[in-house]
Amino acid sequence: xxxxxxxxMAMVRDGQVEQLAILFExxxxxxxxxxxxxxxxxILSEDxxxxxxxxxxKYRHTYRESRTFTTWMFQIARNVNLDYLxxxxxxxxxxxxxxxxxxxxxxxDDMEKRENVVRLRQALARLPWKKRELLVxxxxxxxxxxxxxxxxxxxxxxxxxxxxxxxxxxRRMLWT
Amino acid sequence: xTCEEIRQQIADYxxxxxxxxxxxxVREHCRRCAACRHELEEITRVWQQLGILTEEQPGExxxxxxxxxxxSYRAGLDDQPTAAxxxxxxxxxxxxxxxxxxxxxxxxxxxxxxxxxxxxLVLPEGPDPRLAEMQQQMEQLRMTVALSMLKQSSATDRLxxxxxxxxxxxxxxxxxxxxxxxxxRDPNVNVRLAAAEALFTFRANAAARQGLLAALRRxxxxxVQLALIDTIVRxxxxxxxxxxxxxxxxxxxxxxxxxxxxKTLVQFGEL
Numbered sequence: 380x381x382x383x384x385x386x387x388m389a390m391v392r393d394g395q396v397e398q399l400a401i402l403f404e405x406x407x408x409x410x411x412x413x414x415x416x417x418x419x420x421x422i423l424s425e426d427x428x429x430x431x432x433x434x435x436x437k438y439r440h441t442y443r444e445s446r447t448f449t450t451w452m453f454q455i456a457r458n459v460n461l462d463y464l465x466x467x468x469x470x471x472x473x474x475x476x477x478x479x480x481x482x483x484x485x486x487x488d489d490m491e492k493r494e495n496v497v498r499l500r501q502a503l504a505r506l507p508w509k510k511r512e513l514l515v516x517x518x519x520x521x522x523x524x525x526x527x528x529x530x531x532x533x534x535x536x537x538x539x540x541x542x543x544x545x546x547x548x549x550r551r552m553l554w555t
Numbered sequence: 556x557t558c559e560e561i562r563q564q565i566a567d568y569x570x571x572x573x574x575x576x577x578x579x580x581v582r583e584h585c586r587r588c589a590a591c592r593h594e595l596e597e598i599t600r601v602w603q604q605l606g607i608l609t610e611e612q613p614g615e616x617x618x619x620x621x622x623x624x625x626x627s628y629r630a631g632l633d634d635q636p637t638a639a640x641x642x643x644x645x646x647x648x649x650x651x652x653x654x655x656x657x658x659x660x661x662x663x664x665x666x667x668x669x670x671x672x673x674x675x676l677v678l679p680e681g682p683d684p685r686l687a688e689m690q691q692q693m694e695q696l697r698m699t700v701a702l703s704m705l706k707q708s709s710a711t712d713r714l715x716x717x718x719x720x721x722x723x724x725x726x727x728x729x730x731x732x733x734x735x736x737x738x739x740r741d742p743n744v745n746v747r748l749a750a751a752e753a754l755f756t757f758r759a760n761a762a763a764r765q766g767l768l769a770a771l772r773r774x775x776x777x778x779v780q781l782a783l784i785d786t787i788v789r790x791x792x793x794x795x796x797x798x799x800x801x802x803x804x805x806x807x808x809x810x811x812x813x814x815x816x817x818k819t820l821v822q823f824g825e826l
Contacts, residue, residue, distance in 0.1 A: 381797075396629055403621050404765055404794070411613040425617045432621055436628050495607055503608075517570060518605045524572060539566040543598070546566075550601045 384448035502552040510545035615735040710743040777809035
């Protein structure tokens with residue numbers, strides 16, 4: 380029988396820290412991809428992913444089983460990303476965070492797909508940080524609006540409006 | 556519902572968060588209203604377009620770094636004093652250590668003399684520290700050479716490097732990472748097979764074990780896939796059936812490999 384994420388994290392919190400390996404194996408790719416889509420930088424995202432799991436250990440005593448593990452994990456990932464921005468770009472507010480760096484595409488893809496991928500990455504990178512975060516969390520990480528609202532400490536309707544506006548912005552960038 | 560209300564529902568509509576009745580209302584409204592239909596189609600198109608950015612895999616170094624960090628953290632915890640932990644030093648001091656300084660001095664002298672007299676019995680032929688140091692230097696040298704040879708263009712050299720690597724008594728994280736990278740990316744099948752076998756010899760290492768489990772889904776060569784199935788079964792890890800089940804979902808799986816994976820799952824009582 381597979382242990383739930385929440386049970387495993389409760390074990391980590393109660394001192395069985397080696398159990399964090401289970402959660403690492405389940406989620407490190409997702410955390411990495413969240414950070415990659417936010418920063419656009421593979422090496423930086425790997426470093427920040429490591430930091431996310433370190434903070435899980437450091438702040439394990441703050442975990443409550445009543446909270447979905449993935450929501451808690453993405454909250455940490457988000458804070459790690461914000462802390463990185465504050466430290467390295469203190470002149471910028473979160474809304475004006477630097478655009479993710481341009482990345483190469485998989486050379487095995489056909490030309491049309493490669494062009495679409497590049498265009499989409501550029502458009503995502505031009506979105507304000509908060510809108511990009513909303514889209515990344517709702518589109519790629521299967522988080523429900525309620526979970527995102529809990530994480531960002533705002534109402535569900537604010538999240539829905541935010542997602543809609545982010546998609547509108549993206550549409551304008553892609554097709555007009 | 557008004558057009559404004561419908562547009563507020565679009566985010567729900569995309570993620571299937573709204574109840575079926577509400578979804579039907581959105582569809583019905585869009586059937587009649589060209590502007591909202593256009594809006595829904597366009598937003599849905601953007602939503603679908605976002606799907607072309609597929610998930611990427613981080614480098615193997617991340618896994619090695621994580622397990623190293625976990626081990627260090629664990630070691631740090633073990634070093635922390637805890638109130639409940641039994642400490643022999645405390646117990647001896649509380650129960651056997653005399654209060655009078657004269658008796659304390661006498662006890663110290665007694666312990667030293669006894670230790671000196673019984674030394675040949677306890678440590679008849681202690682290990683030569685110079686030998687231990689030499690062994691450590693040899694180990695370091697072997698590791699450096701193996702890591703360097705793994706980067707050679709000749710497959711024979713890389714096979715030799717892996718062979719040297721397996722002679723290490725305890726692999727450093729960079730050795731495990733180099734082997735996992737060879738298993739994932741080496742263009743030569745024989746080198747990949749040798750890397751899998753080498754990693755199995757280091758199965759006591761968590762990064763090596765987890766790396767072997769993760770490697771199966773990235774392999775394209777049926778030969779390496781078969782070897783990996785055989786290897787991960789011997790790891791005695793509870794995730795093996797899950798890994799095999801996911802692996803069997805791959806399209807265009809070689810029939811012989813699919814058969815082997817299915818046979819292995821039967822052994823686990825899964826099929």
